[in-house]
Amino acid sequence: FAMPRVDKHSTGGVGDKVSLVLAPLLASCGVAVPMMSGRGLGHTGGTMDKLESIAGFRTDLTLDEVQTQVRQIGVAMFGQSGAIAPADGRLYALRDVTGTVPSVPLIAASIISKKRAEGLDGLVLDVKTGRGAFMPDPASARTLARAMVRLGEAGGCRTTALITAMDRPLGRAIGNALELEEALQALIGEGPADLRELTGRLAVEMLLLAKVCESQEEAQLEVARAMASGRALDKFRQLVEAQGGNPAVVDDPGSLPQATEVELFDASEDGVIGTVDPRPLGQAVVEMGGGRRQLGDAIDHSVGFVVTARPGMEVSAGQPVASVFARDAAGIELGMQALRAAIRYGPAEPPLPLIVGRVTSADLVDR
Structure with a gap:
């Protein structure tokens, strides 16, 4: 690949439609994004289910199709298959029957093995915490973030984690097609402020890891330009068309x-x-x-x-x-x-800050 390859993984939340915005946004900034995504798990929604709200959209891409598409348009969003980290599927089945699904080392190994299989240059992790997250306690979220950053870096992939709030829904929309429509708004810089802020922060981290930008300020400007110019939305349109979906949905969410x-x-x-x-x-x-x-x-x-x-x-x-x-x-x-x-x-509980913390190879820096 001529372009640097980066990806993002979220541990899951309610109303978390960030991947729908982030993948085409980064691709429109000159970064290759081979994004392997999942389906809904428990009370949290899945990116593949949201994408399949679009008539005809395929997520069951072969490895050859992923590679060809990323070379052509810079982005693909697809599900795990037998050709990518096949051992992880078997290990997950064992975890399910042995009561070890919540094991931090096994969670970290499962996530990072799939991401390393993508041949990434950089990886950003969005580790949710709060009552709507799988890791409701911030201390547990930090432990998981550290473990994943350590594994990513050990495999030669520049890795950063943001610990982010899930004590309230992200954005306003919850549900597959509703979240997709809200993501379309975010791709042009509109929609809920928290969704725009979190997407922007993750995008900046990804651009820095890809070494496309040299500073946060430069990365922020690049993200703003991609949205304001329509490049990010156009890239989503290309993604939909490439994977068999109806691109008219971009201009007519009523479809x-x-x-x-x-x-x-x-x-x-x-x-x-x-x-x-x-x-x-x-x-x-x-x-x-x-x-x-x-x-x-x-x-x-x-x-x-x-x-x-x-x-x-x-x-x-x-x-x-x-x-x-x-x-x-x-x-x-x-x-x-x-x-x-x-x-x-009643009296409002002090909400978690949107960005609770940041973990890099130099360990956690509170924000």
């Missing part, structure tokens, strides 16, 4: 799957929103049909939430603070129950 039922959720009282717990919302998307409870389940890409409520936000009784998107009345009721469990009133 994405649409929910049959939509209902507003209103604040139940005057006051201040204390917490917005991501976990019940992610679990509800699965129950509403937007995720898998077992292998082989079909997914309804249209269902989910748009949540405007944020911790510390002052509201009045009857004020809309979220919307539920469902395929039937039963799904609406499931969504309403989840919102009642997730949104709590």
Whole structure:
């Protein structure tokens, strides 16, 4: 490859659609991004499921197809296969039956083995922490981040980890097609501020690891130019077309799957929103049909939430603070129950900073 190769991995969260923005954005900046992605796991959504909201989009690329596509357009987004880190699939099955899925050394080895198989020059890790993350405790998230950075660096891949907040949903949209639409907004520099900030921070780290930019300031300018000029959005259009999807979705998000039922959720009282717990919302998307409870389940890409409520936000009784998107009345009721469990009133708990910490080969630098 003539271009440096970099990738990003997230440990998973609710509303985490960053990869959908980051991969085409980096490719539009002259970096090759062979991004191996996953499906939804538990209450967290999967990048492949979100991409498959686009009619015809293929994620089951062969190794030859990935290599050809990355050479041609600089980016491919695909799933794990028997040709890439095949031993990891067998080890995961063993972990499942031996109760070792939460083992930090095995998590780190699983993630880094797949990323090293991509032949990367640089890797950025997004390690989530907070009540909606698999590592809710920041100390545990730091331990995992250190382990993965150590393994990545030992394999000759420049590796950095950001520890980021998942004590509230990321952005507003939760659910496959809804998140894809929000990602399209972010590709032109619009959409929720937290999504734009986190994507920008990760993009800067990736550009620095790729040695495309020499300073944070230069990298920030490059990211801003790629979005403002339309290069990033055009690259996403190329990605969709290359993988068999309908590129018209880029200009007409209304062609994405649409929910049959939509209902507003209103604040139940005057006051201040204390917490917005991501976990019940992610679990509800699965129950509403937007995720898998077992292998082989079909997914309804249209269902989910748009949540405007944020911790510390002052509201009045009857004020809309979220919307539920469902395929039937039963799904609406499931969504309403989840919102009642997730949104709590009272003094706002101090939220985690969006960027909780940063781990490099020189160890953790708190932010």
